[in-house]
Amino acid sequence: MAGTVISSAVDHSAVVQASSSVRPTRWAWLLLPGTIFLVVLFIVPLAGLLLLSFGVPDWSLANYLRIGDSPAYFIVLRNTLEISLAVTALAFVLGYPIAYALTTGGAGLRTFLLIAVVLPYFTSVLARTFAWVVLLGRNGVVNEILLQLGLTSQPLALLYNRAGVIIGMTHIVMPLMILPMFTVMSGIDKKLLRAARANGASPLAAFLTVFLPLSLPGLIAGILLVFIYCLGFYITPALMGGVSDITITMEISSQVTEQLNWNFASALSVVLLVAVLAILWMGSRFFPIEQLLGFSSGEANSGTASNRQLGTQYLMRIGSAVNKLDRWLPSLGGRSVPILAGVLATLLLLPVLIVAYLSFSDSSYFVFPLPGYSLRNYENYLSDALWIRATFTSIRIALLAAGMATVLGSMLAFGLARGAIPGRGAMVALVLSPIIMPTIIVAVATYFLLAWWGLQGTELGLALGHTVHAIPYVVVIVVANVRNLNPAYERAARSLGAGPWATFRTIIAPLVMPALVVASFFAFLSSFDDVVYVLFLGIGRITTLPMRMWEGIRQDISPTIAAVATLQMTLALIIVVVGELLRRKKHS
């Protein structure tokens, strides 16, 4: 769900003026509650994880040595790495044409592509995974079509193996790959391509020597985000993988919930965490990650130029060589990229649409195409007390989490935007970390902490966990908005006789309100769709809607889930549309 953040960064690139020499303003006090909250519920748990991994109080390296010693864990690490690399590579190759066409295509194509990228993105991971389970199963839609076309005589094994995991994960991470690439690409001056052409470069050479090097930061950012996301991805591998495709997140989960070996689970989590941090650190040498998430630091891009130099040189050589071949190369035709992008985007959209379609089946199991239409799946959902209870539990928790996240997050946003504190970069990193760190690690760490407090298995405890995860979304959305809030308005109000409170009420609140509403919607959605936190923090005691879906997908894959998933997608769609309308209204 980091897409909320990135897609809002598309429109608001530069945000806040950092001033290190200036003394903190009074706005800085607003940072206090959120910081305390994040320290207690994010930093402390992670520190606890670290201590547990060393077997505290009897300090030892035994848990780490165990990972190194056992070939079983080596295989787990290798699986994780292989799957992550494959998915990242695939998502890059499939995502680049879409991002490119999204930047250079005609208006109609761009709208379609944007919908195809954004819509699946705001659909919960669980719903999308469910779509793939339905599509790829033995009697799934894909096999059904292949059989009917006579392309295969018996169903192919597409699910519960490596291929299934890779297909499902790739689909789910595509938007995460595309959006950063698109952000950077849309910042490239199209006139530069013309300049290259005027200077003798063929279309392909112009692309290689100008567009590609300039889009490189976006590519690196996309690749890194996706790779990190894959390393810490739990839901899809757990639901779609086979017995031989255990990844590190699945191992962590099993150590916590089945083996009850917290120390060893902690060691595994720390390994994953260190890997993620190392990748982030390497990535930040090429591209300021926080900038991608909507924060700009004043000196962005200055230190990174030399690192890109090398790649540029190679591309220059290739471009120059390609140019010589230009007259002999077949004309690539300006249409091939838009067509390719259109096809890929359709594939991106299709699983989601097929689930919606299947939800209207009148059969009690999945048949494709539908034998007839009915609302029976929806009726089953509405008449099942367990589903309804789970829904209300989810709503209660999401409201609680969204409330806390909106209050704390918007205070943090104002503090970061106006506070002029020293060490602002570290603050930004702290605030954004919960969505960059693998959710499962944060969830496991929080689980240990809440267990210690006796809050584990309570709705409040779960909401607290969700709040940590939702705060970054709120901060990014509100910070982008505060940028538009010129301090001169407030000074004008003060000069016209408004006191501080009246200024807040008459100037700040109305101007920021749309952003707060949008932010709280997305906070709500991020809690409402979550299943990873519930698996640990609610363990055995709380059943949210996603939790019931999760169990349903693992056990019987009942068509009722299709109805629930469709409703969930509709909710996401409504939130995206309302958010967009509010944004437009503000700009008009």
Place this chain on the structure above:
Amino acid sequence: MLMRTQSRSSTIASETGGIALQNLQKRYGAFTAVDQVSLSVAPGEFISLLGPSGSGKTTTLMMIAGFEMPSSGKVLVDGKDITYLPPHRRELGVIFQNYALFPHMTTAENVAYPLRMRGMAKAEIETRVRRILDQVHLGALASRYPHQMSGGQQQRVAIARALVFDPPVLLLDEPLGALDRKLREHLRNEIKTLHKEVAKTMIYVTHDQDEALAMSDRVAVMHEGQIRQVSAPQDIYRRPEDLFVAGFVGEVNLVPVKLSSGSIVGPAGENLSAAQCPKGDGDATLCVRPENLHIETATREVSAGIKGHITGTTFVGDATIFELRTEAGLHLTSKVLNITQPKTLPAVGDACIATWHPQDATVLTK
């Protein structure tokens, strides 16, 4: 000051680089952005496309450069039809608005770009780049990135990049548009000097009339996609052939007149005179520039002129502007240079007669 004389190219280049546009048209749906534009540019000529924003200048230039396909018509360079040749094979130098320097390349890399795209040997590229950078006085800034340079320096890089592969024609799209006024005037002279030295055909797009008049051999005035007049700068100013041209280039007084059997009748029945006057009868407009409109105090009897009285005077430094209102209610402007201490300039409320020399006035029927 920009270039040392390039004896080699000044003799060769002036024989190539002739451009002909034949009935060029560009439509976007129902909208015609460029409408039947025909224009011949001689080798080595400096011609400006002058017109207000949206008049189709950039579109015309981009059709020459090959970035827009004409809906109909042809583009010829030295007699060769290049209408459908892709831009990278046209061998035309283009200087874009805001320069379009590649931000990820240094000055030297930017300038080397066209040579690398032509597969030139490394050593040759280096010598050529060094030579041209010295010529534009950028030798010391070879390893700077565009964002580390001032607007004027960036412009020189753009010029060097467009010239380094020795194209016979340079196309410039408002190259001074983004600069402040002082720098504009300075660079205007540099480009003019450059033109003399490299002797390349230059097609220069601008919406700034001063720029067009000061730099060009000829000016093509564009309006609503059409070329309204192509003439030397003096003729554009002194002998506009079109009301739009008269109004767009410089200030002008427009007097509605009637033509009848060879005489020009003013709004209050005055008998007026103009050297350029079309034949025929009917409604027309007489154009006279403020600096050519003289004010006589009404004490003296003048044969041809328009009676009125002064409604305002404005001191603008080098000149004084008089506004007058004629008996027929027309507002006219006269500009009098403050060459010497004025003796008896009219004051507000004085009755006066506005006169001009016939050769300074033009009558247009359009």
